Amino acid sequence: MNNKSACFTGHRDIDPQDLPSIKEKLREIIINCVNDGFTDFYNGGARGFDLLAAEAVLELKKIYPSLRLHIIVPCSNQTRGWREEDVIRYENVTSLADEVKCLSPVYFDGCMQVRNRYMVDNSRLVIAYLEREAGGSAGTVKYAEKIGAAVINIADI
Numbered sequence: 839m840n841n842k843s844a845c846f847t848g849h850r851d852i853d854p855q856d857l858p859s860i861k862e863k864l865r866e867i868i869i870n871c872v873n874d875g876f877t878d879f880y881n882g883g884a885r886g887f888d889l890l891a892a893e894a895v896l897e898l899k900k901i902y903p904s905l906r907l908h909i910i911v912p913c914s915n916q917t918r919g920w921r922e923e924d925v926i927r928y929e930n931v932t933s934l935a936d937e938v939k940c941l942s943p944v945y946f947d948g949c950m951q952v953r954n955r956y957m958v959d960n961s962r963l964v965i966a967y968l969e970r971e972a973g974g975s976a977g978t979v980k981y982a983e984k985i986g987a988a989v990i991n992i993a994d995i
Contacts, residue, residue, distance in 0.1 A: 844871055845880035845957035847978040848887025848967030848992075860887075860967060863992045864894045867965055872902050880957040882950075883909045883916065883932065885924045887967040887975075892931040906936040912953035913945040954978040958987055967992045 852860065868879070881892045892907060899905045909932050917925045932938045941956060942949050954974060958964060964982040968975050968991050982989050 841962050842876050843878040843880060843961040844876050844963040844965055845961040846888055846891040846965050847882070847954060847957075847975045848891070849969065849973075849975060850884055850886035850888075852886050852890075852967070857890075860992060861890060861894065863995055864891055864965070865898065867990055867992070868894055868898055871963065871965075872898070872905065876963070877904050878906045878908060880908045880910055880961055881931075881935075882953050882957060883911055883928055883938075884950075885920060885928075889924070889927050889931060891965065892935070893927070896931065896934050907931075907934070908937040908939065909935045910953050910957050911938060911940040912949040913942045914940050915945060918945075950974055951977065955981060958982045958985065962987060964989045965992070966990065969993045 879895045881895070882888045883892065892909065895905060895907045899907070917928055941953055951974065954977070958978060958981055964979060964987055966975060966979050966989060968979055970976060979989055
């Protein structure tokens, strides 16, 4: 676990009405992390919350150049089946990230969970957008709590 690292997990589908509030809260939380000495942010590069969080880190890198964005990709064909606009955002984020690490050359059952656990295992804090108690993000938060990582859920703020 890296004491200067945080990771993100959250839903892929977000109500467009909630986007301004989520973006504002993300920015505030990341700035608070920076003020607390965090420098590294792990992100799964998935549609929805992950891309929002990655874009927030990249925007704040302009003010805090010591920030590092690590995109942890579960499989090389993660964007298969995505809408073109999401693929473009993903490619932009990965092109600007400090590190892009692909954990598997191919998709397999459980590769998303492997990616999520990798990020949590390398972080002291999990920044989540979790509104449902089921699914990959819920499992990631439960795993983080089990191993003693701190969790901030934007949906609860």
